[in-house]
Amino acid sequence: MRPAALLDRLLPKPLSHVVVEEVAETPAQRRRRRRVVATTAVTGAGLLGTSLSTAPGSREFYLSTAAVAGVWCVGGVTSGPLHLGWIENRDATLRRPLLTPLATGVAAFGVFYAGALAARRVPVLADAVTRVLRFADEGEDARVLATTLANGVGEEIFFRGALYAALGTHRPVARSTVVYALATTTTRNPALVLAAGVMGTLFGLQRRASGGIQAPLITHTVWSALMLRFLPPLFRGRTAPGARRPARRAH
Template sequence: MRALVARLRGRLPKPITHVAPVVHDEAAAIVRRRRRIVAGVSVVGASLLGAGLSTKPGSREFYGTTLTVAGVWTVGGLVSGPLHLGWIEGQDDRLRRPVVTPVATGVAAFGFFYGCALVAQKIPLLDRAISRVLVFAEEGDEPLVLLTTLANGLGEEVFFRGALYAALGDDHPVVKSTAVYALATSTTRNPALVLAAGVMGSLFGLQRRASQGLQAPVLTHLTWSALMVRYLPPLFRRAHDEEPR
């Protein structure tokens, strides 16, 4: 039993502030090419992101635009240069691919946001902002909504924590990639989405720095997004149904 406990304890990850001892060197030509692609894709993707939430919920225009945004982020990130899955270092100093920890982090992040949503319902500005986003899930086809949500979550990580993060080099990439992420989200003109981008972008950036790759932030983002799109709409629908007429 002691041996099993020691083995499990050894598999526990080191703190998120600990950076896995993995180095990815890139030639100067790759860095220059990546930065040019990142600059162009940032403008195109942000513009389409804003346009997507200006369409009618559940419409073909909505699904077409949001899937196009996901494609722009994903393709832009992949063609910018080599990307890496990353590693997580355990207490036993062994490197492993991050799976359980990022999924658990996504669940914990959802729990945090669910609690925040209970508070946001009492703040008119945030209540209206969140409701404007959730209407796309409420009035849309559930499988398509989940597909677009997960596709965009994957695309955002490939681009923002993949290509953009790598293009920034060692000059405060977590802060700068999060700032660009929030700025791109501001095209939606929705304060709740911008706030979420700032909070979750910081978490994803820290995961990217710690693991030196994409797998951890991707799994956390997908887990968090799937839970948010599944459980937040009913929460706000019940709250609004209970309001006095």
């Protein structure tokens, strides 16, 4: 096989690729999806703000973050059919998204890690990131990882699944990202809102290019796990404004 043909078989089409999704919903089904999506968005955003106002490592933190993940998942699943999607290679062959979104998650982490190195020099961003990372530093590793991944899965099921489908074909990437970022504003943390805007755009492009939630879901969970593992040490010497810094727990 010629090298060019081999590359076409291995490499996916770019994120600018648009999958034309065939929607077979009745007007009643569309109205129902939109009602469920609106209710879920408001409820989930409120709970998200509440979860990050609890004490790191507390029972309330784990319960509230689990509740947020549950709301996203239940709202997404009950809104209507969701699709996993396909990665289309340059030679038009199809495969389920796996390696490409995994590599994308690693690459996105690399970009954010470089950004975190720069953010340490910007007091506003450094303080915002430190406030978030307190939940990783002062919580139990296994529980924090579980709730982080659960919320990553739930967010993709809802925002790139149910919400994206409810928005129709008019600029769904931009509109779903705006809603995603707005939901994050309830945390009152500029670093999280910024991350939601950047990653929401990437996840939306993945949804548009694949026609489903599997690609953004894999990228989101890989990116989240790496951020949780490698970002806290960068900010461990700082103390979030208004917070006492206890000794790190042994896990």
